[in-house]
Structure formats: C-alpha cells, structure tokens
Amino acid sequence: MSTQTPALRLEGIVKTFPGVRALDGVSFSVMPGEVHALMGENGAGKSTLMKVLGGIYQPDEGQIFIAEDATVMSSPLQAKSKGVVFIHQELSLADELSVAENIYLGELPRKSLGRVDWEKLYAQTDDILKTLNVGFNARTKVGDLSIANQQMVEIARALTVEPRAVIFDEPTASLTDAEKVVLFEVIADLQSRDVGVIYISHRMEEIFKITDRISVLRDGQYRGTLNTKETNEEEVTQLMIGRKLDLSRNEMTHSLGPVALEVRNLSCGKLFENVSFTVREGEVVGFYGLVGAGRTEIAETIFGLREPSGGEILLDGEGVTVHSPADAIARGISLVPEDRKGQGLVLGMNCRDNMTLPQVDDMTAGPFVSDGAEIAIFDQYRDKLDIRTPGWRQMVGNLSGGNQQKIVIGKWLSMHPKVLIVDEPTRGIDVGSKSEIHNLIRELAAQGYAVIVISSEMPEVLHVSDRIVAMYAGKVTREFTAAEVTEDGLIQAISGL
Amino acid sequence: MANFKRKDLVKQGAIWAFIVAELIFFSIAGEFLSVSEKAFMDFDNMLLLLKQSAPIGIIAVGMTIIMVNGNIDLSVGATFALAAIVLLDSMTWPFMQAMGNWAIPLAWLFALATGVILGAINGLIVWKTGVDAFIVTLGSMLGYRGLVFIYNGEQPTSHLNWTLVDFAEAQFLGLHTATWFLLGVVLLCWLLMTRTVHGRNAYAIGNNREAAVNAGIRVGPHFLWNFMLIGFLAALSAVVFYSESGSVNPNDGMLYELWAITAVVLGGTKLSGGYGSIISTLGGVIAIQLLRKGLGHIGADTETVNLVIGLILIAVLFLDRQLNRKGKEELRT
Known part of the structure; x- marks a missing residue:
C-alpha cells in the first residue's frame, strides 16, 4: 500500500479554540480503497478534525493534500467539489421536501427557465436508492421517514458525485441490523471503486469487521495507527484512554441508605x-x-x-x-x-x-x-x-x-x-x-x-x-x-x- | 409531486372547506338578516368579491414566498402607497403629459421599478447585515411611509386618466382587470414555487437553513430575489388598484402587511418557513374577503368584522397546532 498515493492526507493540523487546543499537530492519511477507522473518546478531537477536512473549520496550521496536491478547503461545497463528502451524524435534511430534493439539494437538475427537471431528478434518485435497497422512493416526503431511513437519505447524498473520500460520522447510531448490512455493502462498493473511506464509530465490533486500519486520537493528539488485522480491542482501548485497561472502578467507601x-x-x-x-x-x-x-x-x-x-x-x-x-x-x-x-x-x-x-x-x-x-x-x-x-x-x-x-x-x-x-x-x-x-x-x-x-x-x-x-x-x-x-x-x- | 398523505390533504383542503362553510352560512343567514334584496351568492357579487380581493391578494402571494423562505416583509403597505404615488404623480410631469396615453405604460414602469428598488433595499440589508427580516422590514415600513409623507405632506396625490380608468374597469370574459391580474400572479408564482429550482430552494432554505447552506445554496442572493419580487408585487397591486381610483392618501396601504400575513397564515403557510402553498394563500385571501363582505351583508359593522377575523385566525392556528402535535411523547411546555 505504501507505494500508492493517499486519496487524502492531513499533515500537522493544529486548531485552537479560545482556551482549548482541540487539535495538536494531527497527521493522518487514507489510501484509495481503504476503510480507515478514526477512534477516540468524546472530546478527543475527531469531529474537529473532520470539520477541518470538510471545510467547515480552517486549520491554524498544517495542510490538507488530495492525491498529494496541497488544497485549502474553504467551504463544505468546495470540499464536495474536490470529492470529499461528509455524511453528518446529525441529520441535515429538509423534512418538508421529498427524498429526491434532499439528495440533490443545492444541485437540482435544471431545464430551461430554471425549471426543475423532475423526471431526471426522480430517475437519478431511484437509481441511487436501488443500490441502497431501501423501502421508500424518490418522491417520499423526508418527514414521513423513520430516523434510520433519514440516515439512509443522508448516505445516499454521498453517491451523487464521484467521491475520492467519504467520511462517515457514526453512521450506524440509528440504524437497524438489516440497514447496517446495506450500509456495509455501500462501503464495500465505495472501496471497490477506489474511494477512501474514513469511518468514525465507537462500536468495536463494526470497526473490526469492516476497517483496514485504525487511527487513534486522544486529547487532540495523534496517538498512532494500527493495522486492524494485527491488533485487538485491548490495544485500541489502551491507545484511546491512555492507560491499560485499568478503568479505575469506583470502590464503595460508605454504606447505603434506604x-x-x-x-x-x-x-x-x-x-x-x-x-x-x-x-x-x-x-x-x-x-x-x-x-x-x-x-x-x-x-x-x-x-x-x-x-x-x-x-x-x-x-x-x-x-x-x-x-x-x-x-x-x-x-x-x-x-x-x-x-x-x-x-x-x-x-x-x-x-x-x-x-x-x-x-x-x-x-x-x-x-x-x-x-x-x-x-x-x-x-x-x-x-x-x-x-x-x-x-x-x-x-x-x-x-x-x-x-x-x-x-x-x-x-x-x-x-x-x-x-x-x-x-x-x-x-x-x-x-x-x-x-x-x-x-x-x-x-x-x-x-x-x-x-x-x-x-x-x-x-x-x-x-x-x-x-x-x-x-x-x-x-x-x-x-x-x-x-x-x-x-x-x-x-x-x-x-x- | 410527493405522495399525498391524508394529513396533507386535510391541511390543503381545509381553507376551501372553510370558504364553502362561509358561503353556506352567509347565504342562509342572509335570508333572515340581510337588509339587501339580493342573495349573497349573487353572481355579480361574487365577481366583485374577487376584484376586491386583488390588492391584498397580489401582495399575499408575494408574502407567501417570503414566508416560505423563513422571512417576513412588513414594509409592503408602505411600498404599496409609495408606488401608487409614483404612478399617479409621474403622469402629471410635463414630459409625461406631452406623451399623451403613452405616458401610461411609462408610469406603470416607474411604479413597478419603485417597488423593485424598495424590495431590493430590504433584501440587501437582510443579506448583507444578517439582521432578522422582521426587524429590517419593521424599520423600512416606517422609513418608506416617511417617504410617502415627504412626497406630498398630508395631501392626497390625485390624477385621473380616463383611458386608464376604462382599462381598469374593463371586464374580459366576465372577470375584471384586477381579477385577471390576481389570477395571473397566482398562476405564475405557483409555477415558480412548484416547478423551478428557485422555488424548491426557497422551501429548502425555509425548512432547514443550515442544510441548505451545507448543500451550497446561496441563501443571501436568494433572499434578495424574493424581496425584489414582493416589492414588485406590492407595486403591481398599487398599479392595479390606483389605475381605477386615481387618488392616493398618504395613509393608504396601512395594515396591508398584516392583512396579507393573515391571509397567508389562514392558508396554512408556516410562520417558521419551509411549508406553504400559493393556491392555499389565494384561499385565505378569498376567505377573508368573504368574511368581510358576508358580515357586512348581515349588517355587522367594521369593528365586529375585525374582531371576528381576529378570533378566527387564533382559532385556526390553535387547530393547526393540535393537528401537528406528535402525541403524548412530546415534551411538555
């Protein structure tokens, strides 16, 4: 893998907020066709790092490389045009609009006079939905869908462009097991198309099932990358919390009342x-x-x-x-x-x-x-x-x-x-x-x-x-x-x- | 469009059911209470009702677009008055008078341009400062009204052009000129909101502004276009109305913004944005005009009419809230 160019590489990213050094020189890369897990406790800096990557935050120091070209991500739209797609954990959908309109939000297909090309819109959307194997169609109102299905709409958005790298932020938080299987198929498909996938999750079983490498952040610092096949949960946890599985249990020191x-x-x-x-x-x-x-x-x-x-x-x-x-x-x-x-x-x-x-x-x-x-x-x-x-x-x-x-x-x-x-x-x-x-x-x-x-x-x-x-x-x-x-x-x- | 659910049907049909109920009520009540010989549902009476709906109706259509966008425009009444003054006063200018009847289209153009410019000022301020549209247009409401008074003091501005009056009073296929303008505006704006990218983006922005921004929709310019559109429509409303009447009082158009908002809300458009329909707004406009006429028909005075409309508005919003509750799982407030 080392001979390939990474789909995406971050080098020495620093981001400070008043009073907090949220990211402290983080470097990280994802190869084409690789599923790379990003782990860390809450507050370790994962979301901040992904927001820097998605163009929502500007880093104070450090650089982003796409296929080894130094790039400045100035806005979410620009990130998407460079092929970096962010699937948000919180849903970012307009619930009064149809599934199709949400998937193509901001880039609805047009006919003359600025009219929406509904036929093309619905046809393209139905094609995407078919690959996701979901139980709703392009015309369904998003507000009528379950949270899990709304999450699938969010995922479908990644498939409207030819992405280089897709970031999934806790995508399975609200999915059922059957929907997870579909999601993993989508990820496998992205992999086979040489897309780099960054996968953020707390669920070890998923991480060990679908990822190739695992990178760990703690307190805004990069703590290392492990090959998934050569490691185990204990080693990852140790990197994440910075100590061996001593989880310092509480020991009862007083007697309980009624x-x-x-x-x-x-x-x-x-x-x-x-x-x-x-x-x-x-x-x-x-x-x-x-x-x-x-x-x-x-x-x-x-x-x-x-x-x-x-x-x-x-x-x-x-x-x-x-x-x-x-x-x-x-x-x-x-x-x-x-x-x-x-x-x-x-x-x-x-x-x-x-x-x-x-x-x-x-x-x-x-x-x-x-x-x-x-x-x-x-x-x-x-x-x-x-x-x-x-x-x-x-x-x-x-x-x-x-x-x-x-x-x-x-x-x-x-x-x-x-x-x-x-x-x-x-x-x-x-x-x-x-x-x-x-x-x-x-x-x-x-x-x-x-x-x-x-x-x-x-x-x-x-x-x-x-x-x-x-x-x-x-x-x-x-x-x-x-x-x-x-x-x-x-x-x-x-x-x- | 999207699959229709029963709830949506109820929501969009409600205003029309309300209109039918009004018609039945006033027809029956009119038999006993009316001082007039004519039946309430008299054909000419209904045609007149549509014509009288036009000034508020044309503005309310623009207000629907603004409100779907998640904004509001309180300055439309003042814009209406200022456009009317420009329309009538410009025809008295020497070079315009020299043009004979060719002055008419030019005067219309001046009036409409006034509306567009005033709307653009609102839109630019909302876009560039990020101040809430409510505050911006509250300010411009006072400011534009000030311009109206500066123009001619407390005096009315008058100019009668008989060609213009003839045009405004004409009936084509039975409908008055003003009615045709209202229906034309409804049709065009309905197409705009349901069929074009601009219209669909308006819904998206009003529904979830952050999602729209994340998707790369340029929200500021979008707002600007819509404020220019409502300015244009407020001026169009003035052009249609004052072509016939020929005299503007500096207080004309006051409270029009509130009547327009009332009609829009009665039609089911959400105050918070993202949901609403032009056709339902037309229903709201007709429902209000029916109430005014109907209550007048059975002998109520203006004060009573306002009281009843106010009560109905609150009742409608309460019903809407009840229909939209998510049931017992909801957080108590």
Whole structure:
C-alpha cells in the first residue's frame, strides 16, 4: 500500500479554540480503497478534525493534500467539489421536501427557465436508492421517514458525485441490523471503486469487521495507527484512554441508605419501555447506552417533562405522579440537563442569578428580591463546590465549562434535593475539570444524595457508579454492580447483543 | 409531486372547506338578516368579491414566498402607497403629459421599478447585515411611509386618466382587470414555487437553513430575489388598484402587511418557513374577503368584522397546532 498515493492526507493540523487546543499537530492519511477507522473518546478531537477536512473549520496550521496536491478547503461545497463528502451524524435534511430534493439539494437538475427537471431528478434518485435497497422512493416526503431511513437519505447524498473520500460520522447510531448490512455493502462498493473511506464509530465490533486500519486520537493528539488485522480491542482501548485497561472502578467507601427512588415498568410511548430500577440514598447509579437509547428521556419523565404512558415512580416507597418540573423540584428531584448551555444556564446572566433561579420567587423582602439572601446562597455553594469565579457578578457565559457545570449543580443542590439526576456531567469539559466533577459526584453520594449519572463515556460511568444500568433501544438490557462490570459486558449490553 | 398523505390533504383542503362553510352560512343567514334584496351568492357579487380581493391578494402571494423562505416583509403597505404615488404623480410631469396615453405604460414602469428598488433595499440589508427580516422590514415600513409623507405632506396625490380608468374597469370574459391580474400572479408564482429550482430552494432554505447552506445554496442572493419580487408585487397591486381610483392618501396601504400575513397564515403557510402553498394563500385571501363582505351583508359593522377575523385566525392556528402535535411523547411546555 505504501507505494500508492493517499486519496487524502492531513499533515500537522493544529486548531485552537479560545482556551482549548482541540487539535495538536494531527497527521493522518487514507489510501484509495481503504476503510480507515478514526477512534477516540468524546472530546478527543475527531469531529474537529473532520470539520477541518470538510471545510467547515480552517486549520491554524498544517495542510490538507488530495492525491498529494496541497488544497485549502474553504467551504463544505468546495470540499464536495474536490470529492470529499461528509455524511453528518446529525441529520441535515429538509423534512418538508421529498427524498429526491434532499439528495440533490443545492444541485437540482435544471431545464430551461430554471425549471426543475423532475423526471431526471426522480430517475437519478431511484437509481441511487436501488443500490441502497431501501423501502421508500424518490418522491417520499423526508418527514414521513423513520430516523434510520433519514440516515439512509443522508448516505445516499454521498453517491451523487464521484467521491475520492467519504467520511462517515457514526453512521450506524440509528440504524437497524438489516440497514447496517446495506450500509456495509455501500462501503464495500465505495472501496471497490477506489474511494477512501474514513469511518468514525465507537462500536468495536463494526470497526473490526469492516476497517483496514485504525487511527487513534486522544486529547487532540495523534496517538498512532494500527493495522486492524494485527491488533485487538485491548490495544485500541489502551491507545484511546491512555492507560491499560485499568478503568479505575469506583470502590464503595460508605454504606447505603434506604431506597430513595424506585421506578417500576416505566414507559413513554416508543421512547422507552418497561424500565425498572432503584436508587438508594448515598448511591450513584450510572446509565450507560448509545445516543438515542432512551436514557435522557427517562430522566425527563422522572423530572415531569414528559408524560409516562405507563408504570410507576416511587419516592421513599410512595407512589407519586409528577406533573411538571415544578412538581418534581417540590418533591426533591433535580435534573442537571445534558445541554448545559441550552438547557441548564442563562448564559447572559450572572453567577448568582443563575444559581438562585429556581427559588427566586421565595427570596423576597417586601415586593423586591432580597439581594442578601441571594448572595448568601451563592457564597455557600461557591465554597462548597469550589467554583472559581472572580465574583457573583461574572456572566456565566465567561466561565469555563467545568465551573459552569458546578453552577448548575450548585443551583440544584440549593434546592435540597433527595434525588439528583446528572445528564452527561462532563460533556465539553476539559480533562482536568472532568475528574473534579467526578469527585464532586462521589462526594455528593457520600453525603447521602441519591444520584443518577447518565453518560455516554465508559470511563466516566465506570469511575463514578456503584451500579450501572445498561440500555439499548429504549430497554434496560442489564444491570451491573461496580464489582462485576467488565468493559466487554457493557459494550455487549448497550449494543443489544 | 410527493405522495399525498391524508394529513396533507386535510391541511390543503381545509381553507376551501372553510370558504364553502362561509358561503353556506352567509347565504342562509342572509335570508333572515340581510337588509339587501339580493342573495349573497349573487353572481355579480361574487365577481366583485374577487376584484376586491386583488390588492391584498397580489401582495399575499408575494408574502407567501417570503414566508416560505423563513422571512417576513412588513414594509409592503408602505411600498404599496409609495408606488401608487409614483404612478399617479409621474403622469402629471410635463414630459409625461406631452406623451399623451403613452405616458401610461411609462408610469406603470416607474411604479413597478419603485417597488423593485424598495424590495431590493430590504433584501440587501437582510443579506448583507444578517439582521432578522422582521426587524429590517419593521424599520423600512416606517422609513418608506416617511417617504410617502415627504412626497406630498398630508395631501392626497390625485390624477385621473380616463383611458386608464376604462382599462381598469374593463371586464374580459366576465372577470375584471384586477381579477385577471390576481389570477395571473397566482398562476405564475405557483409555477415558480412548484416547478423551478428557485422555488424548491426557497422551501429548502425555509425548512432547514443550515442544510441548505451545507448543500451550497446561496441563501443571501436568494433572499434578495424574493424581496425584489414582493416589492414588485406590492407595486403591481398599487398599479392595479390606483389605475381605477386615481387618488392616493398618504395613509393608504396601512395594515396591508398584516392583512396579507393573515391571509397567508389562514392558508396554512408556516410562520417558521419551509411549508406553504400559493393556491392555499389565494384561499385565505378569498376567505377573508368573504368574511368581510358576508358580515357586512348581515349588517355587522367594521369593528365586529375585525374582531371576528381576529378570533378566527387564533382559532385556526390553535387547530393547526393540535393537528401537528406528535402525541403524548412530546415534551411538555
């Protein structure tokens, strides 16, 4: 293979964002006809690297070569015209339009007077759809398709041009097994046409099934490339997390109290079904699964944001119906949401006001909000959680991710909850602050809170949880105690194996 | 086009069912309440209704395109008034008067060009500054109206040209000139939105702007074209209307933007963009005009008419929301 020219080569790519060196001199190449896996933990820099490649970001340093020609990718459109096609993980479709219009978005075939050549459009689209072997046609409205089928539409977009390199970003996240087979056939077909394929995924079985080489990123740095045939999961994992499979389990250091929250056969439409689990005081229960497995939706249901279609929620052994978040808060349930900036904080407000937001109605002196009471609460939790901010007047938007997350946690602790649900506690938080948040979660459990941690990062779940509930496609597949859990077992449980 | 689903049929048929219901209601109620001898569904009355729908209708068609695009244009009423002033005033200029009736097409051209230029200003600002169209056109609504007042103070601008009046009052195949213009605009814009790349891109941009940008559609120039189009249509509406009336008050066309938006929304176009149909907007325009005429027919005054139309608009949007709910799985708000 070394005699061939790479279809695509990146050299010394550096990309910094304020405060973060997201990519630190990454070099990487993919050969024609090769499937090259790109792996790394969340936040390792995979997406940033792919966005540089797809023309969405400009690198600060380094160069991109297409067939050994140095190229500047100035826009997604330009990348596509150079034969680099990006299949997004998040769907980028117009759901009111037909499948054909979406596949040829921006390049609809024309007749005279700017009219759309519908016949040609539908014929070309049906040809592409035939190779994908899907159950819908060119005229179907995208909004009427399942998420998995929408993903197939996204994949079909790659087949409208003669690509040199196709990037798949977690393409199987929402596909069924049958659809995966089709996807792998598409990839094999691309391979046989000498297209270089970059395949990003967390699923080891897929990686070992279809890829030729595996490159690993960690903390924005390139950590090496392995030949798939000559390596194994352990070696890859070691490169990814930077240590041998010591996943530093949590060891229980305190005794548990009575059951604080019990959920029996809880369902919410098709989002999740028959979910049962318990959380005891002083215990951290981790929820692990792929995106879309229904973990966040369970949290939202317990917190009163969604209406359950069946099942029971018991607090301290008593059945309760939670009608709204206000109701949940009054009963001692708090939720630190997944999207910190969108759902957890008012970024343009200062630290104090963010922290006292849920209880500001009760903090009045006469008709006015009592400044003193608010500042007292802020001071208390700043000290308790070690929040580093110049003062309460600081806009939350100016704090680091870790300190922002502490503000959210402080906000909910000040409501004196019994049950604290933390969804993706360290998303977008740098490595150093991560362990601080982890320690904080352990401490909170030691103080007697019942804590639920939802996470997509295995080391995190292993590190903080006393028990781990694994979910796949809306169902609980297995429950592990910290002592018995293995990485293999977890992966199998969340992959529905 | 795409396979029709029952829900789409219900959505697109709803406005026409509403019109039929109005016709039945006013015909029956008219028998008991009307002060007039004539039946409500009298043929001439219906022809007149179409003619009266034309000024708002032509603007509403342009508004549909703008709203499918995900924008809005609040300045159309002021554009309408300014184009009308240019139309009438230009015919009094000495060199125009020397041209006799040849001044008419030239005056039309001046008026239409005014609309296109005002629209282009809106479009350029939206494109180049990235400021929301609501704010931009709110500003230009005030600004263009200011120009109207600067032109002739509080005085009306008048000029009657009898050739022009004859043309405007003509009936071809039974339909008035204004009605023909309305139907022509509906047909052309319907073709534009359903058959051309420009039209389909408008839906894509309104539906998912990021996806459109990622696919390489040039969103800014696209907006510019559509603002020029609605400016042209607002001016066309003025040309059709004032050819007949011959006198513009500086307050004419006020609230037209809101009537146009009301008609568009009644026709089922989404405020957020990406969904809507020109034909349904025509239905919305006719439905509003029917309500006005019908309520007048049974003796209601203007204030009551506005109250009823307002209530119906809110009721329609509420129904639409209920129809579009995804069921119990949805997040509570």
